[in-house]
Amino acid sequence: MSLDRPVAPDPYPLLPSTASFTVTSSDVSEGQPLNDNQVNEFGDTSPHLTWSGAPEGTKSFVVTCFDPDAPIVSGFWHWVAVDIPADVTELATGAGASDDTLPGDAFHVRNDGGGMGFMGAAPPPGDQIHRYMFVVHAVGEDRLGVDGSASPAVVGFNLAFKTLGRAIISGTYAH
Template structure:
């Protein structure tokens, strides 16, 4: 079977912006996701922290996108924005379950599972490895504009014009072919 084509990352189509650091206790760049970040294994949003973002940052957004999903448009697993500028870390589970540690005022929009939270990795069996791009955006405004009924694409559109910095960590996950 041919190697699946690697699709571009969602921010490859946005203008260049400052970079900064993002780290996670749960997602290591280029490494397999932990079972907690898998839909059937726990479905828990990972810990994420960031530093070195540009001056003028007034809020943050955090997303998780699978560009390798066999949809023609990728798959949004997590879209969270209007995170206050004084928050530089989301604890494990802040975007799932009872959302303990989710900053007041932060807004979730529906992911491609149709829920307003983090939805873990669930690539089709035998589809090869998928990348899960966890991106933190530094935003130049306290309120991005969309509300909780917006689509991930509309949030991305607004981030295109308001992101002044961006950092990401990419985990991978694969479901082996059945049988």
Template sequence: MSLDRPVAPAPYELLPQVGAFTVTSTDVRDGEPLAGRYAHGSSGGENVSPQLAWSGAPEGTKSYVVTCFDPDAPIPGGFWHWVAVNLPAGTTELPTGAGSGDDGLPAGAFHVRTDFGSRDYGGAAPPQGDQVHRYYFVVHAVDVDALDVDQDSSAAVVSFNLAFHTLARAILAPTFAH
């Protein structure tokens, strides 16, 4: 199966400009294919969230939100793979596997439901034979201690709130296809 469609624009280029800072990973690289370990079980993976570390967030950062979004999913609005909300300002890293549930997150932080329907990391899962997909792992530096959302909020509601509270973003965008 090959879905003949143009590549979606980079999602954060469509939003108002904000500052930038640095995110790195010992597990994934910007522009390079994800290892199967970080793919969803439906794609033959282990569904493990990658390690992320960040630095250089702007003054005034009071919390962080970490997301993973696939703009290349064959649906109009892309696909949310991970949304970890209200990470305390002192947090500078999530270890490999932190997306397995709220127990892997710092106190006060939590996951909201992804487009898989669960409250955890859902790995890469493009349709078999589809184009290469980009997975935007983004750390959002936020200007409030906690977004006004809860575990029942959708990823879209979190994203909407981020539009008003993001000071800066740090982005890694590895790829995956199978």
């Protein structure tokens, strides 16, 4: 089940190093296939995530889901939730449905599918196994400094300078 192309690198070691902390999920198991409800054609339901051990000085969080294996140079952003309050350490299953399901003043920026919430796994049929990297970014500011019109790339640019730590859990999916 693989096209003849190399596997994309994990992008996070290519960024400036940060502290690490822990993220776990009752819906995602490290390196294992995603549940059907986290797949685009079956439900587009964001997974449960809980995290602990964020670095001292954390003032907010950003949660993302990125597929580095999409058959395009930029990868594919499935979820970007910004300005999650620092006292929040868990997002329930389905929290990525809309801004109304996020805590406090947190909000979504548009995913690469064009929606303002979580978009489930949707690799091309017959393509290789894709990795879906759910990342909790600990941010050293109350607000990242973007609004809902920002692209995931602009969020990532801001995170490059404001991230204190990162916690990552990855699931997989292929048609």
